[in-house]
Amino acid sequence: SAVISQKPSRDICQRGTSLTIQCQVDSQVTMMFWYRQQPGQSLTLIATANQGSEATYESGFVIDKFPISRPNLTFSTLTVSNLSPEDSSIYLCSDRPGRPDFTGYTFGSGTRLTVV
Amino acid sequence: GIQVEQSPPDLILQEGANSTLRCNFSDSVNNLQWFHQNPWGQLINLFYIPSGTKQNGRLSATTVATERYSLLYISSSQTTDSGVYFCAVVWKGNEKLTFGTGTRLTIIP
Numbered sequence: 001s002a003v004i005s006q007k008p009s010r011d012i013c014q015r016g017t018s019l020t021i022q023c024q025v026d027s028q029v030t031m032m033f034w035y036r037q038q039p040g041q042s043l044t045l046i047a048t049a050n051q052g053s054e055a056t057y058e059s060g061f062v063i064d065k066f067p068i069s070r071p072n073l074t075f076s077t078l079t080v081s082n083l084s085p086e087d088s089s090i091y092l093c094s095d096r097p098g099r100p101d102f103t104g105y106t107f108g109s110g111t112r113l114t115v116v
Numbered sequence: 117g118i119q120v121e122q123s124p125p126d127l128i129l130q131e132g133a134n135s136t137l138r139c140n141f142s143d144s145v146n147n148l149q150w151f152h153q154n155p156w157g158q159l160i161n162l163f164y165i166p167s168g169t170k171q172n173g174r175l176s177a178t179t180v181a182t183e184r185y186s187l188l189y190i191s192s193s194q195t196t197d198s199g200v201y202f203c204a205v206v207w208k209g210n211e212k213l214t215f216g217t218g219t220r221l222t223i224i225p
């Protein structure tokens with residue numbers, strides 16, 4: 001399966017600032033996804049990162065708050081903008097490879113964000 | 117959208133005990149995975165199991181797609197098994213993983 005490197009692993013940010021999270025996959029993948037996990041909750045999909053076009057956002061998530069880039073088939077970034085304490089969460093990226101030996105979606109190691 | 121419910125929500129066991137975690141889903145799925153989230157937040161893929169039965173050491177999983185449920189079995193529990201277990205499915209017709217509500221497992225020495 002693919003290996004996804006995600007950074008930073010954790011950060012503490014001041015309210016009103018932004019944090020950009022990066023994910024690098026060790027092989028080309030057809031789709032990449034960004035998730036948020038609020039404290040004590042399950043994972044919720046934020047958006048699908050599309051190569052060469054705008055991301056597709058889920059209901060309740062908007063581009064101004066969560067801008068996403070995907071310049072190529074192995075890399076994506078998520079920015080969480082204008083931070084507030086409610087943004088304190090774990091953020092994870094995932095891939096959906098197009099390999100014929102598909103064995104499931106792989107996740108990055110996560111970014112634990114605390115907003116103070 | 118598809119609903120994914122897991123039970124029990126919390127489970128506390130003595131080391132060495134066995135456990136069964138359940139995942140029910142409300143519609144047909146193309147993909148089902150079981151994950152373990154450790155205390156550091158890392159999500160570890162345990163099984164890719166859209167149907168049938170698989171085993172990996174002390175862990176095994178069974179998915180009965182026609183009846184829309186999956187089971188994860190953990191035998192001879194160890195303290196390192198503690199954490200949250202999620203099942204996640206891909207609804208037929210799309211490519212997105214939908215996560216279940218999770219089961220928090222605590223293994224006491």
